[in-house]
Amino acid sequence: xxxxxNFDGMNGAGTHTAPPALDxxxxxxxxxxxxxxxxxxxxASPYANRVDWVTHVRDSxxxxxxxxxxxxxxxxAPGAFxxxxxxxxxxxxxxxxxxxxxxxxxxxxxxREEDRLGAPPEEGDGYEAWAEATRVELxxxxxxxxxxxxxxxxxxxxxxxxxxGGGS
Numbered sequence: 001x002x003x004x005x006n007f008d009g010m011n012g013a014g015t016h017t018a019p020p021a022l023d024x025x026x027x028x029x030x031x032x033x034x035x036x037x038x039x040x041x042x043x044a045s046p047y048a049n050r051v052d053w054v055t056h057v058r059d060s061x062x063x064x065x066x067x068x069x070x071x072x073x074x075x076x077a078p079g080a081f082x083x084x085x086x087x088x089x090x091x092x093x094x095x096x097x098x099x100x101x102x103x104x105x106x107x108x109x110x111x112r113e114e115d116r117l118g119a120p121p122e123e124g125d126g127y128e129a130w131a132e133a134t135r136v137e138l139x140x141x142x143x144x145x146x147x148x149x150x151x152x153x154x155x156x157x158x159x160x161x162x163x164x165g166g167g168s
Contacts (some may be wrong), residue, residue, distance in 0.1 A: 047131040
C-alpha cells in the first residue's frame, strides 16, 4: 500500500514518527481513488445503451459524492486533519485554504452533474450530444479530483516530510 519516505524531521533514533492521522488520510485517499476509478470505467463504457450507461455513471458518481462528502467532513471539521496540519505548520495555511475552497468547488460540480444525470434526454432527442457533454464534464471532474489529491499529498509532505505514495 502506501509507503513512507523519511527525509527530515527525524527523531533521535533516525526515524520519522508520522502523526497517526496520516493513516486515516491514506485510507481516505485509497477510498477516493477507488471511487474515481469506478467513475472513470463507467464513463468509458459505450453510451449507446442509454439505460445501462446512465445508471452506471449515476451510481458511480453517487459513490464519488459519498466518499467526497466523507473526505470533506473528516478533513475540515473543527480540530480535524487540516486544522491539525495548520496548527503544526502555520506556514501551510494558504495551501490548506486552497484545499478547502476546492472541496466546495468540486462538491458543487458533483451535485450539478448528479442533477444532469437525473434527467437524461430520450434517445434521439439529443441524447448523444448530452452523453458526450456529460462525459466531458465528468472527465474534467476526475482531473480536478486528481489534482486535488496531488495537492493534498504535497501539503502532507511539506508538513511532515512523509510521502503518502502515488498509488494510495
